[in-house]
Amino acid sequence: MIEVTDLRKEYGGFTAVEGSSFSIERGEVFGIVGHNGAGKTTTLKMLAGLIEPTAGTAVVAGHPAGAPAMQRRLGFLPEQSPLYEEMTPLSYLEFFADLYDVPSAVASERIDDILDRLDLEHRDRELGNMSKGMKRKIAIARALVNDPDVLIFDEPASGLDPLTTNYILEFTSELSEEGKTVVFSAHNLFHVESICDRLVIMSEGTIVARGTIDDIRSAYGGRTYHVTSTPGAAGTVVGPDGVDAPVAEYARENGHCRYVVTDMDGVDAVRTAVEAVGGQVTDIETKTPSLEQIFLEVADEATA
Structure with a gap:
């Protein structure tokens, strides 16, 4: 589903990502972890086609990262995700469904289903008057409104209360069980450990460990x-x-x-x-x- 080969990103004389290679299978939850500045977010943005790599390739859902055909099969949730706060959840999601050319009847049914699954009430309240947890759920719903095959979640539960965090983690696992591929990054490594099938650990732009949790545990401590x-x-x-x-x-x-x-x-x-x-x-x-x-x-x- 995702194939990354020798991916590299430079900013001036600084190398943010150096020679990353990995593959992700359909239905996997794949973690990318590392300290601040390790290259995680840069890698995610290259996969999402938001920035171009200096070298190397990333193929997502059979298309080069950034290609229009790939974008239609992708849902991206950035760490910081400002919303249009004067809109309601329904009007906001209908707006993005229209950008993806989702037919109105399909969009309406899909939006209701997503909001039901995310247990989101107050759908006619302005987004600016909603809690941080509710806003994060809306951002997740936005990433799903085009029914993507691949999801990229950067810190999906950052700063949320434990109950909302647990809900989002369980929802992410459900998405993978439905066959969606999820690329997941979080500073809370317990979250990564609880839902990721495989992961890579990055340090200073380079992948320094990879595999399942058991593989990595066996290599480092056992x-x-x-x-x-x-x-x-x-x-x-x-x-x-x-x-x-x-x-x-x-x-x-x-x-x-x-x-x-x-x-x-x-x-x-x-x-x-x-x-x-x-x-x-x-x-x-x-x-x-x-x-x-x-x-x-x-x-x-x-x-x-």
């Missing part, structure tokens, strides 16, 4: 097992040297011992060593790094 035990006879503690397993961490806490190992063989080795000196394993906890923890590690490595 799963660990935290094993807690009591000391053995007469307070004997088995340190890392006494455990035939890769121990990433070892500490004494509140009279107990805590080991961090990387696999179940390590857990078994800890249990055997602890029991050999009269101790007992009291807890085994599985932990995986969050996307935010991974992002910080990847970003640190990329800028080092």
